Amino acid sequence: MALQDTVGRLSGTEAAPPPATIPAVAKPVRRLPVNKDWPAWAIVATQIGILVAVIGLWELGAQTGTIDAFFWSQPSAIARTLVIFFTAGDAWTDIAFTFQSTIYGFMLGTTAGSLLGLSFWWSRNYAAIVQPYVICFESLPKLALAPLVILVFGLGLASKIAIATALTLVVSTLTTYAGVKALDPDGEKLFYSLGASRWQVFRKLVVPFSLPWIISVLRVNIGLALTGAIVGEFIASQHGLGRAILYAGQTYDIALVWVAVLVLSMLAVIMYVSVSWVERLLQKGVTH
Amino acid sequence: MASCPKLRIDEVSMAFKTPAGLYSALAPITLDIPEGRFVSLIGPSGCGKSTIFNIVAGLLEPTSGRVLIDGIEATGTIGRVGYMLQKDLLLPWRTVLDNTVLGMEIQGVPMHEARGRALPLLRRYGLTGFEYLYPSALSGGMRQRAALLRTLLFDTDIILLDEPFGALDAQTKLHMQEWLLRLWSDFRKTVVFVTHDVEEAVFLADEVVVMGTRPGHILEAIEVPVARPRLRTVALSPEFITIKQRCLELLNVNAAALGEAA
Numbered sequence: 001m002a003l004q005d006t007v008g009r010l011s012g013t014e015a016a017p018p019p020a021t022i023p024a025v026a027k028p029v030r031r032l033p034v035n036k037d038w039p040a041w042a043i044v045a046t047q048i049g050i051l052v053a054v055i056g057l058w059e060l061g062a063q064t065g066t067i068d069a070f071f072w073s074q075p076s077a078i079a080r081t082l083v084i085f086f087t088a089g090d091a092w093t094d095i096a097f098t099f100q101s102t103i104y105g106f107m108l109g110t111t112a113g114s115l116l117g118l119s120f121w122w123s124r125n126y127a128a129i130v131q132p133y134v135i136c137f138e139s140l141p142k143l144a145l146a147p148l149v150i151l152v153f154g155l156g157l158a159s160k161i162a163i164a165t166a167l168t169l170v171v172s173t174l175t176t177y178a179g180v181k182a183l184d185p186d187g188e189k190l191f192y193s194l195g196a197s198r199w200q201v202f203r204k205l206v207v208p209f210s211l212p213w214i215i216s217v218l219r220v221n222i223g224l225a226l227t228g229a230i231v232g233e234f235i236a237s238q239h240g241l242g243r244a245i246l247y248a249g250q251t252y253d254i255a256l257v258w259v260a261v262l263v264l265s266m267l268a269v270i271m272y273v274s275v276s277w278v279e280r281l282l283q284k285g286v287t288h
Numbered sequence: 289m290a291s292c293p294k295l296r297i298d299e300v301s302m303a304f305k306t307p308a309g310l311y312s313a314l315a316p317i318t319l320d321i322p323e324g325r326f327v328s329l330i331g332p333s334g335c336g337k338s339t340i341f342n343i344v345a346g347l348l349e350p351t352s353g354r355v356l357i358d359g360i361e362a363t364g365t366i367g368r369v370g371y372m373l374q375k376d377l378l379l380p381w382r383t384v385l386d387n388t389v390l391g392m393e394i395q396g397v398p399m400h401e402a403r404g405r406a407l408p409l410l411r412r413y414g415l416t417g418f419e420y421l422y423p424s425a426l427s428g429g430m431r432q433r434a435a436l437l438r439t440l441l442f443d444t445d446i447i448l449l450d451e452p453f454g455a456l457d458a459q460t461k462l463h464m465q466e467w468l469l470r471l472w473s474d475f476r477k478t479v480v481f482v483t484h485d486v487e488e489a490v491f492l493a494d495e496v497v498v499m500g501t502r503p504g505h506i507l508e509a510i511e512v513p514v515a516r517p518r519l520r521t522v523a524l525s526p527e528f529i530t531i532k533q534r535c536l537e538l539l540n541v542n543a544a545a546l547g548e549a550a
Contacts, residue, residue, distance in 0.1 A: 193367070
């Protein structure tokens with residue numbers, strides 16, 4: 001009873017019975033939005049449909065003259081050039097050249113970068129001294145150095161590897177260092193309390209702990225390495241898909257430009273997918 | 289020296305440099321712990337319990353004083369005592385078994401031999417079926433068990449336990465306390481046990497050392513003359529309650545004194 005009195009006084013409607021229903025305010029009725037998933041075949045069919053439509057319209061436009069085939073080329077010409085590129089042209093030499101410089105640069109840059117990042121654990125002083133240089137190199141557009149690299153390393157494979165390495169190195173270094181910095185100091189304390197040497201802490205704690213970070217950049221790095229290799233070929237080279245694109249453009253062979261770009265993107269996709277697969281495999285191996 | 293204590297903390301003090309000047313974390317402390325004794329250390333946060341542990345484990349150089357193990361100077365030497373930190377710190381990329389052999393491995397014991405020594409202990413002390421799992425698959429209690437066995441398998445006479453059961457739920461905590469006592473009576477190690485839980489401190493220990501803060505110092509060392517093995521119901525006995533009350537009083541007086549000062 002006492003509680004009711006208080007409530008009554010508070011609401012200022014002493015003894016008045018509370019309204020039985022709340023006055024009806026028209027509230028919009030809204031249902032949870034549902035995003036219905038299409039079946040997989042429908043997705044794939046639509047994707048193929050879009051591709052066919054774009055190619056078909058392109059060809060049609062070129063035939064009727066709506067699209068200037070001199071600048072844009074046309075699918076039928078591209079298909080012919082593709083066959084010639086693989087049967088009579090340097091397709092395989094170019095692919096092998098670009099592939100090699102990418103892979104070597106990728107491995108060199110990733111390995112050296114990871115080791116550099118890990119090495120920062122050893123001494124805080126050393127890390128503090130080297131850091132500004134790494135950041136400088138990171139913010140520097142490395143491709144701007146490409147002409148210099150070509151001069152120093154020559155026209156061959158070495159200069160392309162060097163550019164690909166430069167692009168991947170910094171990413172690996174910084175990511176690995178981020179991993180090293182995320183290490184729980186108590187983990188080190190545990191190791192030292194067990195009488196560990198610095199080398200033991202490094203091998204048994206720092207390296208395994210940082211591995212997920214090191215692995216996580218592989219996919220980014222393969223793309224960067226390919227970019228480096230192509231830019232190197234743009235500047236000066238005798239082989240490679242980058243050189244093929246540049247050469248075709250300079251001779252107004254637009255169909256060949258498309259063919260080289262097409263082959264290049266196939267190469268990129270294959271490398272990306274394989275590295276992603278390796279990355280997943282490694283991640284599964286090191287995390288539980 | 290017949291009465292040489294296992295662990296002697298001799299006039300150990302610690303001061304840290306801060307921007308505001310020298311901060312004294314630990315006033316000179318002297319503590320003797322005989323072999324095979326279970327000593328609990330309780331006190332408010334910031335009373336320097338962890339600092340003492342870090343000094344005894346050799347991870348921190350004291351500003352003054354010495355640490356003696358078996359009467360021999362051991363200040364600033366690592367690997368002399370087993371030290372379990374608050375977190376279990378199990379390495380996620382190692383199986384439970386390989387986590388527990390870490391101490392032996394670091395000491396240079398061949399891996400297969402270390403595993404051979406660890407395996408029966410894991411099985412005897414409640415980790416059967418978990419040996420080859422990764423820590424992420426374990427519950428909090430199981431992780432603490434693994435961490436404690438890692439500390440024990442390091443095979444030092446003295447082990448320091450820093451709030452090992454602090455993060456566990458009440459039920460698991462009780463189980464773990466009994467499990468720890470079983471382990472202790474089997475291995476007869478000298479144990480120093482830090483906790484915030486007064487009842488836990490008294491239940492486990494032969495002696496409870498109550499610490500005060502600002503700077504950290506020992507208020508009183510209280511004997512716990514309760515016979516072992518102890519049953520849970522011992523907590524209801526008058527002598528247990530008297531000791532517990534004395535501990536709480538000491539902690540409260542210290543807190544009140546601080547309140548006035550502030």
